[in-house]
Amino acid sequence: MAFTSRLSLVLTSLALGTTTAPAFSQDGDGLFNLSGPSSGRLLLTGGVSQVEGSAGGGLTPWALIAGYGTENQIGGAGYFTRVETDDYSLESYGVQVGVFNRVELSISQQSFNLEDVGVALGLGPEYDIDVTTYGAKVRLFGDAVLEQDSWIPQVSVGIQYKDNAQDALVQSLGADDGDGLDVYLSATKLYLDQSLLLNATVRMTQANQFGILGFDEDYSVEFEASAAYLINRFLAVGAEYRTKPDNLAIAAEGDAFDVFVAWAPTKNVSATLAYVDLGNIVVGDQTGVYASLNFSF
Amino acid sequence: MLKTLTTGLALTFLASSAMPALAAQDSAPVTPVITDGQDLFERFGGRPGLERIMDDFLVNLNADERTAPFFRGIDETRVKRMLVEQFCVILNGPCTYTGRSMSEAHRGMGVTEADFYALVENLQVAMSDNGVPFRAQNRLLAALAPQHRDIIAE
Numbered sequence: 001m002a003f004t005s006r007l008s009l010v011l012t013s014l015a016l017g018t019t020t021a022p023a024f025s026q027d028g029d030g031l032f033n034l035s036g037p038s039s040g041r042l043l044l045t046g047g048v049s050q051v052e053g054s055a056g057g058g059l060t061p062w063a064l065i066a067g068y069g070t071e072n073q074i075g076g077a078g079y080f081t082r083v084e085t086d087d088y089s090l091e092s093y094g095v096q097v098g099v100f101n102r103v104e105l106s107i108s109q110q111s112f113n114l115e116d117v118g119v120a121l122g123l124g125p126e127y128d129i130d131v132t133t134y135g136a137k138v139r140l141f142g143d144a145v146l147e148q149d150s151w152i153p154q155v156s157v158g159i160q161y162k163d164n165a166q167d168a169l170v171q172s173l174g175a176d177d178g179d180g181l182d183v184y185l186s187a188t189k190l191y192l193d194q195s196l197l198l199n200a201t202v203r204m205t206q207a208n209q210f211g212i213l214g215f216d217e218d219y220s221v222e223f224e225a226s227a228a229y230l231i232n233r234f235l236a237v238g239a240e241y242r243t244k245p246d247n248l249a250i251a252a253e254g255d256a257f258d259v260f261v262a263w264a265p266t267k268n269v270s271a272t273l274a275y276v277d278l279g280n281i282v283v284g285d286q287t288g289v290y291a292s293l294n295f296s297f
Numbered sequence: 298m299l300k301t302l303t304t305g306l307a308l309t310f311l312a313s314s315a316m317p318a319l320a321a322q323d324s325a326p327v328t329p330v331i332t333d334g335q336d337l338f339e340r341f342g343g344r345p346g347l348e349r350i351m352d353d354f355l356v357n358l359n360a361d362e363r364t365a366p367f368f369r370g371i372d373e374t375r376v377k378r379m380l381v382e383q384f385c386v387i388l389n390g391p392c393t394y395t396g397r398s399m400s401e402a403h404r405g406m407g408v409t410e411a412d413f414y415a416l417v418e419n420l421q422v423a424m425s426d427n428g429v430p431f432r433a434q435n436r437l438l439a440a441l442a443p444q445h446r447d448i449i450a451e
């Protein structure tokens with residue numbers, strides 16, 4: 001993505017976050033009104049933004065709809081994430097819109113600097129691969145927060161269409177395709193009696209390394225799980241695990257996990273810091289730091 | 298694979314009857330009581346603690362422009378007493394709730410989901426300001442959450 005487009009995307013995210021964006025709500029006639037300063041759902045209940053641009057944890061999309069909009073409101077979020085592992089780095093940024101706590105749309109960019117991984121692949125140390133991800137998520141049933149007297153979780157189905165900008169390269173590395181579609185189902189619930197949020201996701205994907213190394217023609221089924229413990233209204237700690245396919249002969253791939261701390265001093269801003277292990281990416285086990293800023297309304 | 302998954306989901310969807318240790322019914326005309334409370338009532342400071350929390354709660358609600366309209370012109374003394382009684386019962390304390398059901402009390406108010414959450418936020422602040430441990434706060438909120446069905450207008 002051109003620098004100016006990247007810059008305007010980040011600035012838009014900041015603008016979304018730093019204005020006291022009013023919550024738009026729909027009255028009985030279906031007209032949209034401004035209904036005062038950002039309100040809606042409770043702190044941290046929009047999740048943060050996962051690496052592929054959907055609302056959820058850091059690695060995994062959750063059934064929660066982005067932002068703080070309730071069933072009559074529109075909310076959303078913008079984010080910026082940086083991951084630094086031993087041999088490569090990743091920047092991800094994007095925006096999400098949540099409509100009536102029912103539908104989420106997202107667009108995001110994943111920009112991978114291959115660093116030593118690039119050297120190992122014969123590309124040189126400053127090689128970037130860009131993936132643009134378009135996401136959509138629909139809440140099918142359940143409410144993760146309100147239905148405390150039921151075991152039924154909030155369940156959402158989602159898709160992530162990923163378009164790798166370096167088609168020719170990834171295909172030369174053995175990938176079958178330069179773009180692909182992930183489909184996932186997530187079940188999320190906040191167990192207030194235990195101050196614990198749990199998520200389980202099942203995903204069908206063709207993506208190699210989240211899509212950085214292209215896409216396989218065959219789908220595989222992968223599993224993801226997150227747990228977050230609420231320490232207080234503003235702070236949560238947790239862990240996630242995500243299995244990944246292993247399609248490329250040239251580049252072995254392993255499961256990923258992280259342990260994180262998420263801090264939301266206000267409803268509009270949250271910061272997440274994590275220790276992440278992305279599994280083997282070509283040259284070895286990639287462990288490192290994940291840092292993310294999320295702006296929600 | 299997909300068949301197993303959908304079967305599992307369907308079973309999960311159907312298995313909706315199990316609940317935590319809460320004596321309540323679906324539409325909650327009866328106040329729920331937390332029976333595995335482990336000194337919950339004490340963590341809220343007993344009756345005096347609840348009274349202090351409700352004092353702060355009402356101050357917060359009147360100061361918050363999202364909730365203030367609902368509390369204009371109410372009999373504050375009575376509302377506070379009803380809140381204290383209700384929360385005391387929920388926390389398995391030695392009280393009787395003498396107020397109306399949540400549906401009756403909120404009928405015709407046009408409470409939205411956002412209004413409901415705004416009230417919860419103000420309650421959280423009042424509980425925190427009075428030193429109620431976060432775990433205990435969440436146990437109360439877990440018991441109160443199902444009441445959204447009686448409070449939020451259709």
